Amino acid sequence: MKTTFEEKDGKYVMHFEGRLDTAASVQTEQEMKVLHNCEGHDVILDCAQLDYISSSGLRLFLALLKVAKSKGSKVCISGMNDNLRQVFAMTGFTHLFEFV
Amino acid sequence: MTAQSPHTAEILEVYRLHKPQLEQLAEQASDLLRKALHNQNIQLNTFECRVKTEDSLAGKLEKKGYKYKTLYDVTDVVGIRVVTYYTDDVDKVAAITKQIFDIDWKNSVDKRKHQLDSFGYLSLHYICYLKEGPLRSIPFEIQMRTALQHVWSAIEHDIGYKGAVKLPPEFVRQFSRLAGMLEMADDEFSRLRTTMTEYRRQVQALVKSGHFNEVSLSTDSFRQYLELRPFDRLNQRIAAVNQAEIFPAPMMQFLSIFETFRFKNLGDIQQFIDENSDDAYQLALSQLAITDLDILSETIGLQNLCLVYVLKQGGGLYGVKAVYDAINGGQASNAILAENVLRQAQLLPFMHRL
Numbered sequence: 001m002k003t004t005f006e007e008k009d010g011k012y013v014m015h016f017e018g019r020l021d022t023a024a025s026v027q028t029e030q031e032m033k034v035l036h037n038c039e040g041h042d043v044i045l046d047c048a049q050l051d052y053i054s055s056s057g058l059r060l061f062l063a064l065l066k067v068a069k070s071k072g073s074k075v076c077i078s079g080m081n082d083n084l085r086q087v088f089a090m091t092g093f094t095h096l097f098e099f100v
Numbered sequence: 101m102t103a104q105s106p107h108t109a110e111i112l113e114v115y116r117l118h119k120p121q122l123e124q125l126a127e128q129a130s131d132l133l134r135k136a137l138h139n140q141n142i143q144l145n146t147f148e149c150r151v152k153t154e155d156s157l158a159g160k161l162e163k164k165g166y167k168y169k170t171l172y173d174v175t176d177v178v179g180i181r182v183v184t185y186y187t188d189d190v191d192k193v194a195a196i197t198k199q200i201f202d203i204d205w206k207n208s209v210d211k212r213k214h215q216l217d218s219f220g221y222l223s224l225h226y227i228c229y230l231k232e233g234p235l236r237s238i239p240f241e242i243q244m245r246t247a248l249q250h251v252w253s254a255i256e257h258d259i260g261y262k263g264a265v266k267l268p269p270e271f272v273r274q275f276s277r278l279a280g281m282l283e284m285a286d287d288e289f290s291r292l293r294t295t296m297t298e299y300r301r302q303v304q305a306l307v308k309s310g311h312f313n314e315v316s317l318s319t320d321s322f323r324q325y326l327e328l329r330p331f332d333r334l335n336q337r338i339a340a341v342n343q344a345e346i347f348p349a350p351m352m353q354f355l356s357i358f359e360t361f362r363f364k365n366l367g368d369i370q371q372f373i374d375e376n377s378d379d380a381y382q383l384a385l386s387q388l389a390i391t392d393l394d395i396l397s398e399t400i401g402l403q404n405l406c407l408v409y410v411l412k413q414g415g416g417l418y419g420v421k422a423v424y425d426a427i428n429g430g431q432a433s434n435a436i437l438a439e440n441v442l443r444q445a446q447l448l449p450f451m452h453r454l
Binding site: 054055058059062080082085086087089090091092093094095096098099 | 344353387391397399427429431440
């Protein structure tokens with residue numbers, strides 16, 4: 001699992017690559033902390049290269065969403081494949097995020 | 101620019117000397133009032149406080165200096181403006197002001213009542229003093245008005261009417277009509293608030309008593325109904341599949357789906373839950389049992405209820421997609437999600453009972 005952070009057009013963008021499973025979630029949680037300082041910046045989670053997401057991964061996204069909302073920032077998920085969308089749909093979380 | 105009169109210069113000198121006390125008074129008075137209004141839950145449009153600038157005071161003294169012997173004859177050197185949404189709340193703010201400050205009634209005016217021989221849409225002004233402390237001899241002004249009165253005042257200022265000695269009758273008529281309209285709008289907004297509050301109380305009572313068929317479906321009634329947590333039982337049943345945690349999520353967006361289902365009252369929703377919960381559980385189970393997903397949205401039960409209902413009504417792929425469109429917004433992937441659900445559902449008994 002690999003993440004890359006960049007600031008692009010005033011937005012905080014994190015690119016995810018690989019499998020965000022329970023084993024990878026501890027490291028990813030640390031790497032996502034930079035996104036929690038998002039005051040004044042919307043956040044984009046680029047999942048185009050993400051192959052799998054487990055409940056632990058969902059929890060990381062939901063934790064970020066909670067923080068970002070409290071700071072008035074939006075969280076968008078981009079490039080998610082159909083299998084991942086299915087995970088969001090069957091757990092009922094799709095409507096919480098904006099998908100682009 | 102004309103030179104200042106000695107009288108003006110004298111008062112301005114006192115103003116400069118007293119500026120720190122004036123600022124202290126502004127802070128103390130606004131803190132007291134702000135806290136008192138907050139304690140009474142009065143919603144405000146704006147709350148402003150200022151000490152008049154030296155330029156503004158000089159301008160006033162040059163125009164009407166003969167009226168003021170000392171600095172504190174100018175009663176609005178420190179000013180607070182409270183703008184409420186509703187006209188009833190102006191009276192509440194006034195009542196609170198009377199309690200926490202001493203009022204100089206001789207110089208306070210309810211300009212709202214001075215309309216008979218003029219036109220305009222004006223506010224309530226009190227000249228006040230702190231009840232105690234070293235600053236209690238310095239007057240300050242509190243202006244209380246509604247947001248619409250505030251708009252009137254701002255436009256009046258922009259047009260430059262204020263203070264005009266004589267206006268042609270056609271303008272007087274136009275101003276008067278507008279003032280009347282705004283006053284009527286203020287009264288209507290107040291009346292609407294009272295009626296809505298009464299309606300909410302009635303809905304609350306009916307929902308609590310379980311008379312769901314008597315409660316029309318609306319944003320208010322659905323919100324009240326959600327407080328009874330009608331989907332918890334189904335959610336817990338679904339969560340038990342993977343011992344999942346339920347994550348709180350808003351449900352109001354489902355109201356638009358109920359409208360497309362032509363539900364008229366809360367009884368229709370209750371019936372929808374009673375008749376579809378088992379099948380909604382089966383649909384959720386068929387998807388979740390093959391995963392180890394142990395976190396679910398609080399909307400999980402309601403989402404599956406909607407999917408099952410639309411399928412039972414013969415809505416097919418289009419119906420399922422419409423549910424996803426309403427929940428997720430119109431995303432291209434909703435069609436794929438709908439196909440997956442339809443595929444899963446076709447393996448379930450309820451689809452074969454149709």
